[in-house]
Amino acid sequence: MFRAAVYSVKQAFKQLIRNKNMCTASIFSITSMLLILGLFFILIVNINLLATTAQSQFDTIQLYLEDDLGEEGIYEMENEIQKISGVDTVTYINKEEALVIMKSRWGNNGYLLDGLESNPFPNSLEIKVTNLEDADSVVARVKSMNGIEDIKYYQSIVEKLLNITDFIQLAGMILIFVLVIISIFIVANTVKLTVTAREKEISIMKYVGATNWFIRGPFLVEGIIIGLIGSGVSVAIIDFLYKKITEAFAEEAFVMFSVELVPQEFLIHHLVWIFISLGVGIGSLGSILSMRKFLDT
Amino acid sequence: MIRFQDVTKMYGSNVGLSDVNLSIGKGEFVFLVGPSGAGKSTFIKLLLKEIEATKGKIFLGDTEVTHLSNRKIPKLRRNIGIVFQDFRLLPQKTVFENVAFAMDIIHMTSRSIKRVVPQALSLVGISEKANQYPHELSAGEQQRVSIARSIINNPSVLIADEPTGNLDPDTAWEIMRLLIQINLRGTTIVMVTHAKEIVDKMEKRVIGIERGKIVRDDMRGAYKYHV
Numbered sequence: 001m002f003r004a005a006v007y008s009v010k011q012a013f014k015q016l017i018r019n020k021n022m023c024t025a026s027i028f029s030i031t032s033m034l035l036i037l038g039l040f041f042i043l044i045v046n047i048n049l050l051a052t053t054a055q056s057q058f059d060t061i062q063l064y065l066e067d068d069l070g071e072e073g074i075y076e077m078e079n080e081i082q083k084i085s086g087v088d089t090v091t092y093i094n095k096e097e098a099l100v101i102m103k104s105r106w107g108n109n110g111y112l113l114d115g116l117e118s119n120p121f122p123n124s125l126e127i128k129v130t131n132l133e134d135a136d137s138v139v140a141r142v143k144s145m146n147g148i149e150d151i152k153y154y155q156s157i158v159e160k161l162l163n164i165t166d167f168i169q170l171a172g173m174i175l176i177f178v179l180v181i182i183s184i185f186i187v188a189n190t191v192k193l194t195v196t197a198r199e200k201e202i203s204i205m206k207y208v209g210a211t212n213w214f215i216r217g218p219f220l221v222e223g224i225i226i227g228l229i230g231s232g233v234s235v236a237i238i239d240f241l242y243k244k245i246t247e248a249f250a251e252e253a254f255v256m257f258s259v260e261l262v263p264q265e266f267l268i269h270h271l272v273w274i275f276i277s278l279g280v281g282i283g284s285l286g287s288i289l290s291m292r293k294f295l296d297t
Numbered sequence: 298m299i300r301f302q303d304v305t306k307m308y309g310s311n312v313g314l315s316d317v318n319l320s321i322g323k324g325e326f327v328f329l330v331g332p333s334g335a336g337k338s339t340f341i342k343l344l345l346k347e348i349e350a351t352k353g354k355i356f357l358g359d360t361e362v363t364h365l366s367n368r369k370i371p372k373l374r375r376n377i378g379i380v381f382q383d384f385r386l387l388p389q390k391t392v393f394e395n396v397a398f399a400m401d402i403i404h405m406t407s408r409s410i411k412r413v414v415p416q417a418l419s420l421v422g423i424s425e426k427a428n429q430y431p432h433e434l435s436a437g438e439q440q441r442v443s444i445a446r447s448i449i450n451n452p453s454v455l456i457a458d459e460p461t462g463n464l465d466p467d468t469a470w471e472i473m474r475l476l477i478q479i480n481l482r483g484t485t486i487v488m489v490t491h492a493k494e495i496v497d498k499m500e501k502r503v504i505g506i507e508r509g510k511i512v513r514d515d516m517r518g519a520y521k522y523h524v
Contacts, residue, residue: 003404204385207345208446209375210402 008217015222019194023226026190030230030282031237033183034275038238040172041271042245045262051165053260054158059132061139061153063125069147074123077145081127084141086134091126095119122149132158180282187226187286191219195294202294212295219287227283231275239268298323298454298485299344304353306339312509313339317353319504319511321487323453326480328496329489330520331506337489340506341456345377346370358453375403378447378484382459384439386431386446392418393427396446403450417445421475437468441475448479455479457488461495469495493520 016023063081065074074092081090093101098121103110127142129135135153142151195202205215246261299321306313314336321327329337342348343355346362355362357373365373386395393414400410418424421441423434431439440460447455457476461469473495480486490496496503496519503518504511 003406007401200385201387204387205398205402206371207374207379207385208399208402209371209373209450211371214371214402 004214004217007214008221011218012221012225015194015198015218016225019190019197022190022193026187026226027230027233029186030183030227030279031234033179033282034231034234034278035237036179037176037278038234038271038275040175041274042238042242042262042267044169044172045267047165047168049260049262051161054161059129059135059158061127061129061135061142061151063127063142063148064122064150064152065124066147066149067122069123073147074125077147078125080145081125081142084138086129086131086138088128088130091128093124093126095121095123098122098124180278183282184286184289187223187283188290190226190290191223191287192290194222195219195291199294215295216288216291219291220284223283223285223287224280225283227279227281228276230283231279235268235272235275238271239264242267298325298358299487300354300356301340301343302354302356304343304355305351306336306343306348306509307351312336314343314506315509317509317511319514321485323485324480324483326477326486326499326501327488328499328501328503328518329487329506330491330496330503331512335506336509337506338458339509341379341458341487341489344456345374345379375450376452376454378450378452378455380440380443380447380455380457380460382462384431384436384443384463386439386442388431391428391430392423392434392442395431395442396449399446399449413449414445417449418442420448420478421445435468436463437465437471440464440468440472444472444475444479448484452484454485454487457486457490459490459492460488461490461492466494473499496520 065077069077078090078092081087096119099113099119102121103113106113127138129138139151139153142148202215242264246264249261299319301317301319304317305315317336317340329340331337339348343350344357344362346365350363353363357376360373362373387398390398396414396417397410400413405413415424415427418427421444423438423441423445426434426438426442431442434442440463444460455476460476461472464472469492476486476488500517500519503513503515503520505513
């Protein structure tokens with residue numbers, strides 16, 4: 001078993017060196033396939049993160065209260081809302097707190113708010129719902145209460161966002177599937193060329209009594225090596241690109257959408273294993289497919 | 298050693314072999330003669346299980362070839378050495394590697410390869426060419442390499458498919474002497490040939506095939522001798 005493996009690896013390297021050009025072509029095709037896949041992966045994980053953050057940010061309902069509703073009234077209302085099914089927590093935010101929060105959000109420009117003569121913010125209650133789907137019924141119940149100036153919630157936005165995420169995920173999956181199939185055929189053709197070049201040798205091997213796995217071994221290893229190199233190169237490129245992307249856009253993304261990008265280490269850590277298994281899988285499947293007809297008898 | 302029982306092989310509506318009954322004993326030296334397309338190649342292919350018999354049973358020793366699963370075909374072939382008219386050596390491998398390659402296949406250690414290959418090369422008389430490539434050798438020398446490869450794993454049967462077809466008469470006789478020598482060590486030899494002179498001089502068993510049928514089987518035969 002061990003000897004057979006050593007033999008296969010030795011032969012595979014000899015073949016790779018002998019067919020440098022075809023090998024480079026297959027490595028190139030696997031690399032470009034994985035690169036497209038990697039970009040989709042980056043897109044998907046970031047949109048997923050965006051969707052989760054958005055969901056946690058927007059699963060709240062803001063109740064702006066009329067100023068003449070006293071502390072007591074607010075306390076009563078808070079208790080009543082707490083009893084509605086689907087409500088997770090209710091938090092009271094008074095005018096002063098609201099002003100402080102806004103100042104901190106505006107950051108360096110916060111001083112602009114110092115010029116205000118009176119505090120324009122209303123007292124408010126922030127309702128968190130356990131499930132986004134419950135938001136509608138909660139809002140309907142709350143609407144009938146007295147002392148409410150305005151109600152704000154973002155269910156429709158979040159739902160749209162989630163729909164887009166689902167769509168991108170599905171499209172990504174289909175695209176990746178198609179790309180994987182294409183790559184398998186490209187590798188299969190490369191290996192088929194080396195197999196055809198060695199058809200005579202294979203037929204002699206069969207006459208001398210070589211098992212199919214013995215004949216297949218070197219070609220299988222060849223496919224695996226092509227896959228490994230392809231995935232290595234694409235991981236390196238993605239790593240480099242994503243570093244540049246995060247450096248350039250992380251701050252803008254945070255300011256504009258108040259979301260963060262998926263950290264580079266986390267992304268690459270996952271991508272390495274996905275790429276290696278895909279690369280090796282494509283390489284070995286490609287070579288096994290290409291040998292089928294030569295090993296019939 | 299080799300036994301065919303009522304073996305028929307059809308290629309569509311064409312007859313490859315029809316109702317062949319034949320038995321070749323251990324250590325025999327047999328010539329298989331007949332015109333092209335008579336069924337000699339079919340006989341060899343059936344024995345190697347390259348093709349399936351339409352009807353009948355084939356045995357090699359105690360093994361029923363016709364019943365063998367695909368997985369066991371390699372084992373069967375390790376027990377049959379083959380020499381071809383066109384030698385079928387691997388051009389990018391040296392003489393030594395061409396022979397060693399047959400041992401690689403059955404996972405022999407490189408130590409035993411280094412020990413056994415030179416013995417085989419010296420048996421066929423080309424020890425000094427071990428590191429040369431096939432294209433640097435004469436036809437006769439190439440055939441010696443292919444014989445060394447065919448016997449390296451001690452097969453019980455050696456099939457020679459027109460081994461002298463590409464050789465001049467003198468070289469052909471050198472190869473024949475080598476085959477006799479191998480036969481004397483106990484290996485059964487089946488030689489397919491058109492070489493009348495060789496068959497006549499050797500006075501060995503001659504089996505004639507025509508249109509898929511055995512038309513003669515003489516214990517000490519000549520090439521054209523119909524009973």
